[in-house]
Amino acid sequence: xxxxxxxxxxxxxxxxxxxxxxxxxxxxxxxxxxxxxxxxxxxxxxxxxxxxxxxxxxxxxxxxxxxxxxxxxxxxxxxxxxxxxxxxxxxxxxxxxxxxxxxxxxxxxxxxxxxxxxxxxxxxxxxxxxxxxxxxxxxxxxxxxxxxxxxxxxxxxxxxxxxxxxxxxxxxxxxxxxxxxxxxxxxxxxxxxxxxxxxxxxxxxxxxxxxxxxxxxxxxxxxxxxxxxxxxxxxxxxxxxxxxxxxxxxxxxxxxxxxxxxxxxxxxxxxxxxxxxxxxxxxxxxxxxxxxxxxxxxxxxxxxxxxxxxxxxxxxxxxxxxxxxxxxxxxxxxxxxxx
Numbered sequence: 001x002x003x004x005x006x007x008x009x010x011x012x013x014x015x016x017x018x019x020x021x022x023x024x025x026x027x028x029x030x031x032x033x034x035x036x037x038x039x040x041x042x043x044x045x046x047x048x049x050x051x052x053x054x055x056x057x058x059x060x061x062x063x064x065x066x067x068x069x070x071x072x073x074x075x076x077x078x079x080x081x082x083x084x085x086x087x088x089x090x091x092x093x094x095x096x097x098x099x100x101x102x103x104x105x106x107x108x109x110x111x112x113x114x115x116x117x118x119x120x121x122x123x124x125x126x127x128x129x130x131x132x133x134x135x136x137x138x139x140x141x142x143x144x145x146x147x148x149x150x151x152x153x154x155x156x157x158x159x160x161x162x163x164x165x166x167x168x169x170x171x172x173x174x175x176x177x178x179x180x181x182x183x184x185x186x187x188x189x190x191x192x193x194x195x196x197x198x199x200x201x202x203x204x205x206x207x208x209x210x211x212x213x214x215x216x217x218x219x220x221x222x223x224x225x226x227x228x229x230x231x232x233x234x235x236x237x238x239x240x241x242x243x244x245x246x247x248x249x250x251x252x253x254x255x256x257x258x259x260x261x262x263x264x265x266x267x268x269x270x271x272x273x274x275x276x277x278x279x280x281x282x283x284x285x286x287x288x289x290x291x292x293x294x295x296x297x298x299x300x301x302x303x304x305x306x307x308x309x310x311x312x313x314x315x316x317x318x319x320x321x322x323x324x325x326x327x328x329x330x331x332x333x334x335x336x337x338x339x
Contacts, residue, residue, distance in 0.1 A: 002065030004029045004156050004187035005050065010059035012045050019045040020056075021211035027156075027189055027204075029064075032182050034202030035191040036305060038320035042211040043191040044084065047160050050189075051081045064155050080154035084161040086141045090134030094125055094144050097133060098151055105152040112151075119147045123177060139170025146177065150186075157181065159190040163197060175201060193317060195305045207309055209320070214312045219305060226303040226311060228258055231272040231280060234296040235288070243293070244268040250291050256280060261310060265319035271310060274300075 005027035012020040020042040027033040035043045048054040050061055052072040061068040068075040088097060095116060102112035120129050123143040128136065133144060142162065149157060162178075163171040178188055178201060192198050198205055199219050206216040215222055235247055241262070247270060248260045259273040274280050285295050309317050 001029060002062070003027060004031075004064060005033075005189055006060070006062040007046065007050065008060040010046060010049060010061065011057045012042075012049055012054060013057055018211055020049070023059075023208065023211065023213055025206045025213060025216065027187060029155075029187055030182060030185050031203040032178060032188040032190070032201050034198035034205040035189070035208060036193065036195070036198045036205055036309075036317075037191075037208035038193055038317055038323075041208045041320075043208055044160055046208070047081075047158055047189070047191060051079055051158055052076055053081075077152070078155040080149035080152065080157045082145050082149040082157070082159045082162060084164060086138075086145045088133040088136075088141055088144065091132060093130050093132055094120070094136070094147075095129045097144065098147060101148045101151050107152065115151055115153070116147075119150060122180070123147055124173060137170075139166050139173070142166060142170065143173065143177075146174065150181075154186075156187045156189060159188065161192060162190055163192075163194065171197075193321065195317065199305055205305070207305070207312070209309070209313055215308055222305065222308045223303040226273055226307055228273045228303075229276045229280070229300055230303055230307050231274050231284065231298065231300050233270040233272065233284065233298045234267065235270070235293055236296050237267065239268040239296075241268050244270060247288065247291070247293055250287060251284065254283065254287060256283075259311070261314055263310070263315065263319070265315050265323070271307075273303075273307075273311070 003026045007023055007025050010020055010023040023042065023046050035046065037043050045054065049056045050068065052068055052075060063075045063078045066075045066078065092100070098116045099112065102116065107115070120126050123146060125140065125143055125147065128140055133141065136144065163174050166174070181188060202219060204216070204218050205222065206213050235243060244262050248262055251257050251270070251272060252260050256275040256277055257272055258275065261271045263269045263271055281298055281300055285298065288295055306316050313320070
């Protein structure tokens with residue numbers, strides 16, 4: 001059986017901006033696969049190339065064994081795509097919008113009616129189906145957008161930030177619905193920068209940074225590769241770099257400390273990977289005290305996907321988000337959106 005999605009050495013450039021340097025990943029049938037990374041990492045561009053909305057500069061993309069580049073029309077029949085930004089006609093009711101979507105896919109009227117009723121029920125939209133979408137809340141609009149993407153029963157549902165901006169209740173509805181789709185055999189490929197969302201939903205995950213896949217595997221595997229617990233340490237509220245370097249050298253000599261990273265973006269805090277043991281924090285604080293260094297704050301926790309990203313890049317996902325905002329070029333973004 002071919003992979004549900006196969007992407008090999010994908011590259012895409014917008015002018016001087018290298019949006020995707022080289023992305024390779026494989027999504028198997030019937031799994032939820034998460035693409036995790038900060039804004040600007042290349043997640044959306046990868047999905048747009050997969051869904052025939054952008055033409056890659058190099059690489060190979062297949063959906064259920066069908067080449068997206070050689071047979072885009074056939075590939076689109078296997079795909080459902082829900083973009084990050086919801087675009088609905090405010091004067092149409094939810095049911096009318098789905099009927100229009102069904103007509104676009106040339107579904108017979110009886111088949112369309114049955115599917116519309118079923119999917120409205122699955123997403124809890126029955127009470128809103130005959131109301132204009134302009135009256136919908138953000139959560140209801142996202143659910144209707146999901147319904148439109150699924151109406152033709154695609155093999156692969158592609159979601160770009162499916163719960164961004166939603167309240168907790170709406171996020172739970174979407175999560176439960178995606179789990180149900182997986183149980184029925186639908187493959188789901190989603191992007192997110194919500195760590196807990198990917199951790200809760202994804203069977204496997206790929207972490208993208210600056211257009212390159214830096215880690216991939218099951219969430220539990222990626223966290224286990226860290227090799228121990230995480231200790232976050234702040235010597236001072238704003239620690240001088242030289243003092244952080246001194247502490248790093250000293251802490252690396254402790255027998256249970258496996259790695260130390262200085263997080264410059266967070267005031268030169270120190271992130272340690274340590275062998276799990278109950279006395280780790282006490283021993284670290286005593287070692288700092290013996291060296292004449294204070295402890296402003298310290299905590300110990302099990303590894304998370306953010307720790308995986310930190311270990312690979314030296315910064316957290318939040319740090320990367322803030323850095324992307326600081327270096328974003330509005331003119332380049334406007335040109336990219338017009339292409």
